[in-house]
Structure formats: structure tokens, C-alpha cells
Amino acid sequence: MTNNIEIRWHGRGGQGAKTAALLLADVAFKTGAYVQGFPEYGPERMGAPITAFNRISSKPIRVHSNIYTPDLVVVVDDSLLASVDVTAGLKDEGAIIINTRKEAEEIRSLLKGYAGRVYTVDARAISEEALGRYFPNSPMLAAAVAVSGVLDKDTFIAEMQHSYEHKFAKKPEVIEGNMKALTMTFESLKEA
């Protein structure tokens, strides 16, 4: 899967799905891969459904279209399952990760018979425990790395420490919480 992978993110405006996709491109780039991370905007407002995409490849990437047959789908908000066809085109040998408090089997029943692997992660619980507030993108980024295997956990954690130190140079107090959210996700990710 690490040779050439396409990922589609579903989230709501303001939840950080785009940021997570860009961070994933960032860390994958540091392993020497060719990367693409880009958003698709619908209406520009908080709460509206948005999509973001990643292509990660060992070869230069030239295609500039959205992704229709992803290897991995990441759903940052389970309320989207009612309105967005999140498994559209998702490969059966691929996987979907959903941020939810629901049990994995209950989630699977909402996925229109998707036959591939289904993972759940309670990003709200993780984020609230690690950061004291609800920012689902760090847990979902860690989940995407864990399931896709685009890079190994230790490399990812080391790169993210570096990346957060840069990104939060003016807010160093949130670095530790975000790092904790990442490691907690690796431990609590569940396969249905």
C-alpha cells in the first residue's frame, strides 16, 4: 500500500480535515515520497461538508483531479454518514476510518454494505483527554498513518514532534497535548 496510495478525507469546515491532509503530505514528504495534499471546497463556511485528498507515491504525481477510487477514506465527523456517500468508489481491499463513539458493528451497518476493513476511533474522547478541547484532526491523522502504513509509527511520531514545534512555535503549550493525542490514537484504534 505504501507504494502508491490515494486517500480521501471527509469532514466539516473548521474541523481540520484539510489541515490533516496537508500534515500527512508533509510527513510523507519527509520520508522521500512524492506527495499531494489538497482540499475541495464547497460552500465556504464553518460546518459545511468538505473533502480533502492525498496522493502518496514513489513516482512523481501528475494527475490533478479529485480521487474517485481511494484506498483509504477518513471520516472526521460521523454525522456525515447520513448525508455523504463516504464509501463511494472505495476499494474493497482498502479501508475506512471513522471518528465515532458508536460501536464498530453499528457503524458497519451504516456503510451500505462496504466489504473492506472498517476502523473506528473516538477522536473526541482522545482530544478532550489529551488537549482539553475537541480538535479531531490530530487523532484522525494518526489513525490514517496507522491504517495506511505510509510511514512507521516511530518515524511519524518523531516527525510530528518536529512539525508541531514549528507549527505551534507561538503556542508551545499545545504541543504536548497534540503529541499525546497521536500516541493515544495508535493504542485505541479499533477494527470492526
Added chain:
Amino acid sequence: MAIKDRMSGNEAVAYAIKQINPDVMPAFPITPSTEIPQMVSNYIANGEIETEFIPVESEHSAMSATIGAEAAGARSLTATSSAGLALMWEELLLAASNRMPCVLALVNRTLSGPININCDHSDGMGARDTGWIQIYAENNQEAYDNFLQAYPIAEDPRVHLPVMICQDGFITSHAVENIELMEDAPVKEFVGEYCPEEYLLNPGKPVAVGPYSVSNYAMEARKNQADALLAAKKVILEVAEKYEKISGRKYGFFEEYRTEDADYIMLIIGSAAGTAKQAVDDLRDQGKKVGVLKLRVFRPFPADEIVEALKNCKAVAIMDRTESYNGNGGPLGSEVCAGLYRRKADVASVNYIYGLAGRDFTVNHVYDIFAELEDMVENGKEVEQFKYIGLRD
């Protein structure tokens, strides 16, 4: 040494601006180009460049101030998109006719309506006859490379015209991709110091900029301006050659991708060219002789060179990412057909309108188009000469 990095198209242009360190940047924010002035403002606030940033109250003022600064003798630029470019309309013509070598970073976005923030080329193509040089990019790398070449083209005494460096809104402006950046020193040497021959703040040699011209002279001024745009062709190639020496990356009026023996060629501008190249590789694997001609320089229009590149193929798909509302063809379609006719090149063509207001353009569309061209040529299928692709059923 090249620096391997990853960044969005907007970041790439802002980084090029930082390396150039121009004198004046007036700008007014509009999606999806807003990040460019925002990032340049950061560079200025951090003391990394000495550029004077002027926060103006509209795009009309942004281009006016750019022209004013340029006329005073300062290397100037601005950035905009869509309705912002439309509001600059009058000033675009003034920049070109007053022979101001300023630069505009255009992040292509559709014009209203319905109001929409996504990519097509209706803004840039709407300004195609304003006298500006227009250079389009496939990706962040090309947006960066083209931007570094803008001032050496614009400021060349044989040209003295403004340059628009265009990239596709969101598709490249907001996509993070791999890029190779240059070190600061070779960029500085390549772009050079700006030493205008004549400028307003030169008490030793007073000049007038933008005075009234009576009919006895105005037509000659227009002809001189048109000649300068034509002269830019030579300069664009010279600058590209010089840039290749320091970057290793080759540029011309267009890129010919697997066209040498192609029966069918897609002529296309911007980010969709990358998608077309991937489709061409897939079709070549199936034995189809297809290729892509990616147009980089739209103004001045390299008609002779395009005809030369197309004349041996059986059919060409001419791709326009804008509607011209004339019922006869898009801007690229109309101009290429005129060029083919004038040079008596007997190449069949279909002019497709695609990707309006952010409609996605995929490898499947490219497969369909090449199949249609082949069906038209081999089986005599009737194909409308001007049609849409990617409409909803």
C-alpha cells in the same frame, strides 16, 4: 544546489516573491489568491524582505498603485483572482499601453455567475487582449519557475510590458506538492537589479506617463505596443534558456509530451495537462499513438509554432477552460483554428469546453476524448466541432 521541499502553489509564488525582493506590492485579498499577499506580508513583518506593502481598498486601486509605483521606477507587483482581475480591467490596459514591466500573480478562478470560488480560466482569458504577456503553469513548480522568469522578460528593453503569471485556483494554488526551489543567490543574479531607463522620480530626465494622444499619434502607439508583444517571443525563449542553465528545467512556448509520432493530440493549458499526460501514458501502454501539447505562453500567441507542432497529427482536441459565449469556440479553439487555416494545415479538430467553475477533469475524460477523435477520423463519426465535456447527465 536545489532545495527539495513541498509547498502549495500560492506558497511557491510567495517564496519566489521573497527571493526577488521587489520594491512595492499593493494588493487586495480575494480567494484563492489571498494567501500570496498574506505570506508576503509575513515575510515583510519578519524583516526577511524590504518590499513596501500597500493595503489598498480594492483591486482597481491595487493595479493603479502597481502602475504608479512602477512608473516611479520601482519593481512592482500584485496578486489577484476572478472578480479582482475584472475590477482591474481599465488599469490592465493602462499598464500595458504605458509599457509598465510590472507583474501580476493570477490565481485563476471563475467569474460570476453563479458565484463560485473554483478554478476556470474565464478571468485570465477575459484579459487576453489587454496587452499583457500571459504565462500559465501546470503545477507549483512551474508557477515558481515562471514567476522567477517574469521580471527578466517584462523588463527587457525590447519588451517593456507587464506579465501575468497564472496558475489554477485551488487545484495548484492550494495543493501541497513536491517542489525544487533555487538558492537565493542564483535567483538574485538571474533576476538582477531593476534599472529602468526612464522613470518619474528621475529629475535629470523628466518624462510623462499616460498623457493624452491625438489621433495623429495614437494608432502608432498601439502598433508599437503590438510589436513589443511580438518581440517578447524571442525574449521569452532567451530567458527560458538562461533559466534552464541555472535550474536544469526547460521551458518554451509549450511542452510537447509524446507528440512526435502522435496521431491524436490534446492541446491544453494549466493543471489539467498533468492529468492528460497520465492518460496519454495509459493509452500509449495500449498502443494508442496519442500525445499532449501543453501551452505555457498564451500571450503572445505562438500560432506558427503550434501549427508546426500539430501539422502531422490526424486530429487535435483543443481544450478551453472558459466559455466565450459566441457559439463558435473558446479562445484557444478559435485562435488555433485560425492559425491552422491561415497556414493551410489540414488537421481535424474538436474544441472541447471543460472544467468550468471547478468541474473536475479526470483521466477518464481524456480517454473519452481521444476515443472520440479516433472514432471521428477512423469511422467518420460526426462530432460537433465545439462541445462540452463533463456535463451532468
